Amino acid sequence: MKNVTRRGLMAGTAIGATATMMGEFSWSSQAKAQAPQAGTQAAMAGKQAPSFYRYKVGDIEVTVVADGVSRFPLPAGFVSNVDTAEVKKALAGEFYDTEIFSNNYTPVLINTGKNLVLIDTGLGENGFNQSKGSNGQLVNNIIASGYDPKQIDTVIISHFHGDHVNGLLKADNTLAFPNAVIRVPGQEHKYWMDDAEMNKQTSERMTGLFKNNRRIFTNAEVAKRVEPYEAGKDIVAGITSVATNGHSAGHHSQIVSSGGKSLFVQGDVTHVPYLFVRNPGWHLTFDQDPQMAEATRRKVYDMLAAEKMLVQAFHYPFPSAAYIEKTPTGYREHMIQWSPTL
Amino acid sequence: MKNVTRRGLMAGTAIGATATMMGEFSWSSQAKAQAPQAGTQAAMAGKQAPSFYRYKVGDIEVTVVADGVSRFPLPAGFVSNVDTAEVKKALAGEFYDTEIFSNNYTPVLINTGKNLVLIDTGLGENGFNQSKGSNGQLVNNIIASGYDPKQIDTVIISHFHGDHVNGLLKADNTLAFPNAVIRVPGQEHKYWMDDAEMNKQTSERMTGLFKNNRRIFTNAEVAKRVEPYEAGKDIVAGITSVATNGHSAGHHSQIVSSGGKSLFVQGDVTHVPYLFVRNPGWHLTFDQDPQMAEATRRKVYDMLAAEKMLVQAFHYPFPSAAYIEKTPTGYREHMIQWSPTL
Numbered sequence: 001m002k003n004v005t006r007r008g009l010m011a012g013t014a015i016g017a018t019a020t021m022m023g024e025f026s027w028s029s030q031a032k033a034q035a036p037q038a039g040t041q042a043a044m045a046g047k048q049a050p051s052f053y054r055y056k057v058g059d060i061e062v063t064v065v066a067d068g069v070s071r072f073p074l075p076a077g078f079v080s081n082v083d084t085a086e087v088k089k090a091l092a093g094e095f096y097d098t099e100i101f102s103n104n105y106t107p108v109l110i111n112t113g114k115n116l117v118l119i120d121t122g123l124g125e126n127g128f129n130q131s132k133g134s135n136g137q138l139v140n141n142i143i144a145s146g147y148d149p150k151q152i153d154t155v156i157i158s159h160f161h162g163d164h165v166n167g168l169l170k171a172d173n174t175l176a177f178p179n180a181v182i183r184v185p186g187q188e189h190k191y192w193m194d195d196a197e198m199n200k201q202t203s204e205r206m207t208g209l210f211k212n213n214r215r216i217f218t219n220a221e222v223a224k225r226v227e228p229y230e231a232g233k234d235i236v237a238g239i240t241s242v243a244t245n246g247h248s249a250g251h252h253s254q255i256v257s258s259g260g261k262s263l264f265v266q267g268d269v270t271h272v273p274y275l276f277v278r279n280p281g282w283h284l285t286f287d288q289d290p291q292m293a294e295a296t297r298r299k300v301y302d303m304l305a306a307e308k309m310l311v312q313a314f315h316y317p318f319p320s321a322a323y324i325e326k327t328p329t330g331y332r333e334h335m336i337q338w339s340p341t342l
Numbered sequence: 343m344k345n346v347t348r349r350g351l352m353a354g355t356a357i358g359a360t361a362t363m364m365g366e367f368s369w370s371s372q373a374k375a376q377a378p379q380a381g382t383q384a385a386m387a388g389k390q391a392p393s394f395y396r397y398k399v400g401d402i403e404v405t406v407v408a409d410g411v412s413r414f415p416l417p418a419g420f421v422s423n424v425d426t427a428e429v430k431k432a433l434a435g436e437f438y439d440t441e442i443f444s445n446n447y448t449p450v451l452i453n454t455g456k457n458l459v460l461i462d463t464g465l466g467e468n469g470f471n472q473s474k475g476s477n478g479q480l481v482n483n484i485i486a487s488g489y490d491p492k493q494i495d496t497v498i499i500s501h502f503h504g505d506h507v508n509g510l511l512k513a514d515n516t517l518a519f520p521n522a523v524i525r526v527p528g529q530e531h532k533y534w535m536d537d538a539e540m541n542k543q544t545s546e547r548m549t550g551l552f553k554n555n556r557r558i559f560t561n562a563e564v565a566k567r568v569e570p571y572e573a574g575k576d577i578v579a580g581i582t583s584v585a586t587n588g589h590s591a592g593h594h595s596q597i598v599s600s601g602g603k604s605l606f607v608q609g610d611v612t613h614v615p616y617l618f619v620r621n622p623g624w625h626l627t628f629d630q631d632p633q634m635a636e637a638t639r640r641k642v643y644d645m646l647a648a649e650k651m652l653v654q655a656f657h658y659p660f661p662s663a664a665y666i667e668k669t670p671t672g673y674r675e676h677m678i679q680w681s682p683t684l
Contacts, residue, residue, distance in 0.1 A: 039456040054389070115381040
C-alpha cells in the first residue's frame, strides 16, 4: 500500500505537456545529486523558539506565555465517563500520539496600559513532571517576551490546582512576582483553607491538593499579598471576573474588555479542545464536580459561540486562542491565525 | 440577543451550592475593584514574537521561518470557478475577515547535518505589499532563529512566483544568501527564460512575472549560482524533488527524509488550506493551469492522507505544518501542536 501510493504519486507527476517524464525511483535517501554541495555543516540551532505570542484586544496588549508541556502515558479513566478506546480514537483523529498525552500550560500576561496582570502561574520551579525543562518555563518566557516579572503588579488566579498556582513561588520559596498583589477567587480560597473540607477527603489526589495549597497560601509572603475577588467585579479596569465553578469549587474566569472587543480567559472551563470542546459531555478526571463542570462548560461555550467571543484557554495547544462554533454534537474550536506582526 | 446571552451566562454562573450568588451587572469596563492596584504602568512590549518554529524529522532539523503576511482586499475571482459569496462563507466559517485576505509566506530552513538548505525565499526587500514591515522578514527571522544567512549553502526554489524568488536579492540587488548555490527546477527555469513563451502572454500578470523572473535570474551573481534540478533526484542527501506541476509550468516540491520519517515541503500545491485543501476542486486565480493544478493537488493529498505524511506548506497559517485527513468532500488539515521544546 505504502509503495503503491508513493509510486502512484511519482508516476502521477508526469502530468501535462510540460512535465518531466520520470522513471520509477527509490524513496530511500541515498545521495543521488550530480553535484551535491559540500555543505557548511552548520551546527544545529538545537533550541525551540521562545513560546510567547502577542495580540491586541482593543487598546489592551495580551501576551500568551507558555509555561510548557508535560508528556505522560494517557491515564486510564482520563475521561471518566468514556472508554479509553474512544479517547484514543479522538487523539488519533488529530494525528496526536494515542499513548503519550501532551498537556500544555498557558498563562497569559495582560498590559492594560495601567496594570500589568498575569493570569495563572504554571507549574513553577517546584512543579511536577518537570522533565528536560519542558515546563516551568513561564518566567523565562516572560523575560523573552520583553517584560520583567518584577513589573507585574497583579497576579490573578483562576483556581487552586498546582499547574495554576505553583508558579507563585520559586524553588527557594521566594516570590516569583515580588511586586504583585495576588488576587484569588474568594470562594476557592475559603474552600481549600477549610479544615472541615480537607478532613472529608478520601482520595490521595484531593488530599495532596489541600496540602499543596496550604504550602503555598500559608507562605507568609504569599499570605500577606493575597486579596480575594468576587465574580462580577473588575479586578483592574478592563478585567472582570465570572464564576465558572465545577472544575473546582470556586473556579473563576476573566473577561478582558477594551474598545468594544472582549476576550474570555477561561482557565479550565474545558481541558484540551479536541476532547472536551468537541465533546462537552465528556468528564475530565480532574473535574471536582463533573456535572457542574459540564453545565458551566455548556453555558460558557454557548455564550462564546453566540457572541463570537475569542477564548484564551490554559490547556489549548499554544498559542491557545480560538473562536468557538456550535456544532450538532458539541462545539468546534477555530484556532486564531498567527500574525507575524502585532 | 447579545445582552440576553451575556446576562444568561452571568446568571448561569450561580450554579450549585458553592457558587457565589450574584446580581446582574453591567459589562462595560468601568473600574469597580474595591482596591485596584495603582499599577506599574509598564510600557507595552509592542512587538510580536519572532516568527520561527523548529522540529525534527529524524535527525534533520527543520526551522519554519515566516517571511510575513500581506493583507489585501479579497479580489473578485480569487477562486476562479466559485462565487465570491461562497469564498466569503468559507472565510467566515474560520472566523477570518471576509473582506481583507491574509496571505502568509513561509519558507523553511533545513539543517541536514551536512547542508543548511533554504526552500523558497519570500518577498524580499524589493517585494510587493511590504507595508509596515509585515513581510520581507525572512532574513530577520533566520537571524532570530539562530542562523546566519551566510551559512546557507543551498537555496531550493519551488517555482518562479515573486513570493518564492524575490528574496534571493536584497534591496541593493546583492545576494541575500551569498554562499548558496541556487537550485531551480530545470523545467521552470526553461519556461520563464523562453522568449517564445513570454511573447505569447496577453495578461498583465503573466507579462509581469516574466519581467520579474528575468530581473532576478539574469542578475549576474544569481545566474552564476543557478543550477537546475530534476524530479526524482536528491538535491542534497535527505532532500528529494518531486514534480508537482500546474500551479506553474515547472512547479516542484521536496521530500525531506531521515530515520524513517518524511516531510513533504509542498510549495504551492495548495494555497490556503481553509479554501483549497477542504475544497480541492476550487481553482486559485494564480494557478497557471488550473486543471493540472487540481489533478496534482488531488494526487499529492491522496498520498499525504494515505501515508499520514507531514506537509509543510508555504501559504498555510504559521507554523504551516499539518497532517492531512481525506474527507467525503476533499481533505482536512490538522495543524501540528506547538511544542515548547525541540
